[in-house]
Amino acid sequence: MKRTLKYYRIMWLRHDFAAGLSVFLVALPLCLGIALASGAPLYAGLLSGMIGGIIVAAISASSLAVSGPAAGLTTLVAANIIMLGNYQVFLLAVIIAGAFQILLGLLKLGAIANYFPSAVIKGMLAAIGIILIAKQIPLALGYDRPDFWTTGLLNLFSSGNITAFSHHINNASLIIFVVSLVLLGLLRQSFAKKLHFIPAPLLVAGLGILLAFPLKKTQLVNIPTDIFSSISFPEFNQLFSDMQIWKGGLIIGLLATLETLLCIEAIDKLDRHNRITPLNRELIAQGIGNMACGIMGAIPLTAVVVRGAANVDAGARTKMSAITHGVLLLLAVVLIPFVLNRIPYASLSAILLNTGYNLTQPKLYKNVFSLGWKQFLPFILTIVMILVTDLLIGVSIGLLLSVYFIIQNNFRAEYKVTRTVIHGFETELIKLNSNVTFLNKVKLKKALDEVPEHSILTIDASNCNFIDYDILEIISEFENKAKDRHITLNTIGIEKVNVTAIH
Numbered sequence: 001m002k003r004t005l006k007y008y009r010i011m012w013l014r015h016d017f018a019a020g021l022s023v024f025l026v027a028l029p030l031c032l033g034i035a036l037a038s039g040a041p042l043y044a045g046l047l048s049g050m051i052g053g054i055i056v057a058a059i060s061a062s063s064l065a066v067s068g069p070a071a072g073l074t075t076l077v078a079a080n081i082i083m084l085g086n087y088q089v090f091l092l093a094v095i096i097a098g099a100f101q102i103l104l105g106l107l108k109l110g111a112i113a114n115y116f117p118s119a120v121i122k123g124m125l126a127a128i129g130i131i132l133i134a135k136q137i138p139l140a141l142g143y144d145r146p147d148f149w150t151t152g153l154l155n156l157f158s159s160g161n162i163t164a165f166s167h168h169i170n171n172a173s174l175i176i177f178v179v180s181l182v183l184l185g186l187l188r189q190s191f192a193k194k195l196h197f198i199p200a201p202l203l204v205a206g207l208g209i210l211l212a213f214p215l216k217k218t219q220l221v222n223i224p225t226d227i228f229s230s231i232s233f234p235e236f237n238q239l240f241s242d243m244q245i246w247k248g249g250l251i252i253g254l255l256a257t258l259e260t261l262l263c264i265e266a267i268d269k270l271d272r273h274n275r276i277t278p279l280n281r282e283l284i285a286q287g288i289g290n291m292a293c294g295i296m297g298a299i300p301l302t303a304v305v306v307r308g309a310a311n312v313d314a315g316a317r318t319k320m321s322a323i324t325h326g327v328l329l330l331l332a333v334v335l336i337p338f339v340l341n342r343i344p345y346a347s348l349s350a351i352l353l354n355t356g357y358n359l360t361q362p363k364l365y366k367n368v369f370s371l372g373w374k375q376f377l378p379f380i381l382t383i384v385m386i387l388v389t390d391l392l393i394g395v396s397i398g399l400l401l402s403v404y405f406i407i408q409n410n411f412r413a414e415y416k417v418t419r420t421v422i423h424g425f426e427t428e429l430i431k432l433n434s435n436v437t438f439l440n441k442v443k444l445k446k447a448l449d450e451v452p453e454h455s456i457l458t459i460d461a462s463n464c465n466f467i468d469y470d471i472l473e474i475i476s477e478f479e480n481k482a483k484d485r486h487i488t489l490n491t492i493g494i495e496k497v498n499v500t501a502i503h
Contacts, residue, residue, distance in 0.1 A: 011317045012324070019316035020324025023066055026310045027053075027325055028332060029201040030355070032221060032340070033348035034069040037135055038077040040087065040299045043227040045069045046333050047298035053326015056289035056301065057319045062277040065267045066307035066322045067289060069299050071355045072124075072259050073252065075131045077299055080248040089245060091234035091294045096249025098290030098300075101257055101283050110279025116258060117402040119375045122368060123382030124395050129359025130387065136349040136356070140177035142170020142219060172215035173346040179211060180204045180350030201351050208347030209339075219345040225337045231297040253290070256302045260286050263303040270312045306355070378402040417447055426455040433463060438470040448478050453485045461493035 027049050035045025052067030060067075081090045104112065186192055187200045212220060224230040239245065264277045282303070290300050311321055332340065368379045382398030418429040428451055430444075451457050459475060461467065475494065482489040 012320045015315050015317045016321035017324055019311055019314035019321035020328065022314035023307050023311050023316075023321060023325040024328040024332075025198075025202040027066070027068055027307055027329065028340075029205040029343065029348060029351055030071075030306070031069055031329070032223075032343065033352045033355075034071055034074055035299060036139070036345065036348055037071070037074040037132060037352050038069075038299055039081050040077065041230075041232065041297075042221055042223050043230065043333070044297060044299045046223070046227070046329060047231070047296055048293055048301045049329045050326050050333075051289050051292050051296065051298055052301040053322055053324075053329060055292055056285050057322035057326065059281075059285035059288055060277075060319065061281050061285075062264060062267070062303070063273075063275050063318050064271055064308060064311050064316055064321075065264055065277065065282075065303045066311050066325065067260075067286065067301050067303050068307060070256075070259055070302040070304050071132055071352070071359065072128050073256060073300055073302065074135075075128055076252055076255060078135075080252065083244060084242070084248065086235070086238075088232050088235040089238050089242075090248075091232070091297060092236070092239050092245050093249035093252060093294075094298075094300045095234060095291050095294030096246055097253035097256060098287045098292070098294060100250055100253035101287030101290060103287075104253075104257060105280045105283030105287060108280045110261065110283055112257065112261070117378060117399070119368060119371075119379040120382050120395060120398040120402055121258065121262065122364065123379040123398055124386065126360040126364060126379075127383040127386035127394060129356040130383070132356030132359065133353050136353040139219075139345050139349040140174065140353070142173030142346070170219070172212075173219060173344065175215060176208050176211050176344050176346035177350050180208060180347050181353070183207055184350060184354050204351055205343050205347050208344040209342045212342060212344045221341050221343045221345065221348070223333070223337055223340050227333055227337070233297055234294055252300055253287075256286065256290065256300055257283060259302040263305045263308060266305055267303070267308040267312065270309065374405045378405070426452055428455060428457045429460060430457070431460045431463070432467065436464060436466070436471050437468045441468075441470050441474065444471060445474050448474065448481075451482075451485075451487055453487065456488045456490070457482065458490040458492065459494065461491070464493060467494075 028046075031045035031049040032042055033045075035042045035048075038045075049068040052069075056067040077090075080093055081087060084090050084093065104110070183204055184200055187203065260282065261279060264279065264282055268275065268277055286302065292298075293300055307325075311325075314321070316322075365380075369376045378398045378401045381401055382394050384394075385397045386394030388394075416431050416433070418431070420427050420429075430447065436444075448457075472494075475491070479489060481487075
């Protein structure tokens with residue numbers, strides 16, 4: 001125990017304190033911006049960052065991952081807050097999401113992300129990026145009504161909304177937004193590498209604070225100076241009043257789980273020491289964190305790629321860097337809330353627009369298209385359906401299309417038909433591969449029906465390990481049809497596999 005504490009103390013002094021400070025500077029504006037994009041109180045994003053940094057990091061076995069509010073959940077969070085009509089009721093859904101994640105971890109289902117096609121997951125993240133970008137436009141114009149996001153993406157830019165936005169254009173906000181975007185673009189250039197040690201979101205927020213002084217009419221962040229007296233707590237008496245609470249909680253839990261597992265996989269690949277994070281323990285840590293978020297009035301959290309990558313780049317060695325970033329968030333809210341309240345909304349909208357762009361970059365579409373139509377169609381369909389309907393329906397339809405392609409490939413893979421003419425007789429060979437399931441039933445039946453009269457048919461199962469009973473039944477039924485149609489039927493290895501299938 002003493003040796004472990006000594007190791008953590010040495011790593012913290014040499015590496016993890018500096019890395020934690022760097023991650024804190026990245027996380028601070030993102031926590032505010034994601035809360036803003038989610039339609040939640042701004043302090044809820046900061047609380048989520050604190051819980052992710054302190055509670056989740058302490059329980060997790062990941063050395064480098066950093067948890068907090070995630071851009072990928074903003075659309076779902078905003079939709080659920082609107083649907084449930086009450087932020088205190090929404091917090092119940094966050095608690096349910098956390099409990100669901102704990103259950104997944106206890107059932108050792110950490111590998112669940114592997115069962116979702118990557119094309120669908122990429123499509124989901126790209127759609128979230130598009131929605132995130134769209135939501136920043138009114139804020140960039142200075143629109144001061146946070147409830148504008150109530151009609152979905154298709155109606156966001158309707159004539160009525162455009163008129164409303166135009167009447168609320170604030171030149172000061174627009175200037176800060178444009179300057180912030182330009183700064184973000186410049187910081188990506190090679191000549192700005194000397195400033196890489198300063199996080200871009202922090203520079204943008206700092207520039208916004210400076211510009212807000214001469215441009216006094218811009219909208220500023222408004223966090224209570226004592227947020228702990230302003231926290232909203234869940235209304236537990238409403239827990240069983242509406243099944244939408246449970247539905248929303250399960251969907252949030254599933255999406256948060258997918259984002260977390262994908263992030264953990266990415267961060268583990270960046271670890272120079274090749275440490276592997278136990279996924280089931282990570283799900284339990286995330287679940288406890290999300291239950292804490294719901295109880296304490298925060299928005300849901302996940303492991304986040306941006307913060308995890310920043311942690312690795314800053315030279316972190318242990319999870320003490322993530323804990324340090326959480327403690328620094330807490331100290332910032334307690335000691336310098338007046339500084340946070342000088343950050344313009346326009347700066348946060350520029351940061352979030354950049355985050356959304358990173359989720360849906362043109363090169364992503366190009367890369368997926370290069371993989372072929374069976375990857376691109378589920379990807380693009382997932383995006384379109386999420387934008388037209390909602391996240392759950394969009395992902396479900398994209399998943400169904402991916403499953404269709406899998407089934408189609410299975411039809412082609414499990415048997416092969418070869419037609420030849422020997423001594424004037426038509427001869428057909430149906431060679432079954434390793435496993436033939438009921439998925440092949442329709443196509444195999446059609447192939448047998450197309451065998452011409454007065455021909456020879458051989459069904460070869462010598463390489464087959466398993467044949468579904470439905471397939472055996474079709475072959476058995478065809479034996480009677482073959483006699484009536486004067487087809488000579490030969491079977492190889494069917495009897496062996498038949499015994500295996502029955503027993």
